[in-house]
Amino acid sequence: MDLDLAEIIDDGESGAPDYDVDDDYERQYLRVQHDFDKLTTNYRRLQTVNEALKRQIEQQHTQLAEYLKAKNDAERVAHESELRMAKMAKNAEIDARAREGQVKRVRVMEHQMKEVLEESDKERRQRAVAEEKTAELHKALNRERAQRLHDLHQNFRIAGTLSSSYAKWDAMDVSDDEEQRWQPPRDIDVPLNITDDDLATPQFASPEDAAQEAARVKAMSDGDRANWRAAGWLHSRAGDADEAGECARRSAVQRRAEKSRLQTSPARSNRSRFG
Structure with a gap:
């Protein structure tokens, strides 16, 4: 129940007893009783209003707590997002460096493979020359053996x-x-x-x-x-x-x-x- 506090106070002031000497005791008692009932009613109204205000304050406090909680959650999520973005940026930088290093390693491996291939070709040519020389030496040895046998x-x-x-x-x-x-x-x-x-x-x-x-x-x-x-x-x-x-x-x-x-x-x- 929403009541106007000023209205209640005005009603109380307007209903204040106006004692007169000529009035008799019973009428005064009834008037005082009536005023007391009014004050009791006003007190109950004020108590009801106070409880309503307390409920409103509690509701506002609850809303404020929810708002603060949502704000804190939003700030925490934003901070986590910033950390995640920073981590992703660092990972991206690391990945870029790793790709650069991998490219360099691949180039070095290609260069080494080319050198190994060149050395293999060189050894193959040398082996072919050595085989030719060996064949010539075998022929010369066979000729020498034949000549010695003939001699x-x-x-x-x-x-x-x-x-x-x-x-x-x-x-x-x-x-x-x-x-x-x-x-x-x-x-x-x-x-x-x-x-x-x-x-x-x-x-x-x-x-x-x-x-x-x-x-x-x-x-x-x-x-x-x-x-x-x-x-x-x-x-x-x-x-x-x-x-x-x-x-x-x-x-x-x-x-x-x-x-x-x-x-x-x-x-x-x-x-x-x-x-």
Whole structure:
């Protein structure tokens, strides 16, 4: 109930008792009672108005609290939004830097990959060149092996020819002049410049060839081994044919002298006598 406080106060002042001496006691009592009832009514009205005002004040306080709460919520949301915007801006800056760093890393990786590719191409070219050189070396080695094998067969042929020539020479009875005029065959290449070291340590194309040659020489008889030494072909393939012939002639003279010495020795005479 909304009442006007000024109206209530005016009603109270207008209803104030106006005591008169002529009035009797009962009328005064009734008037006082009536005034008291009015005051009680006014008091109740004022109390009702006061309660209504209290309710209005409480409602306004509630509205004010709600308004303050909404304001605080709005300020908090605004502050959170500002923080979120700042965080998003910082994240955007970090992302931009990360993208820049990633782009730089990608460029560095591309550069490194190009360098690795160039090095790989260079190594591939070097490997191709090395393979070509290796193939050429293999070809040269095969040619050298073939040449040495050919020389070995040639030397064997020379040794056989010289051995047969020395055998024919031993079977012939020639004078010293004929021995001096004798020359080895000109159609073969007589190896020269032979030393005792060369005879002791021959040079062959491979250890297998040297082992085979050593076994073959070991299996020879004394005469064949002497002829083989007299051939003078072990380790060199070029030289003077006259020197080779001189070497062979001296070897033949030494063999004939040894043969004549054995024939004229007493043991030989006794063996011949008691036959």
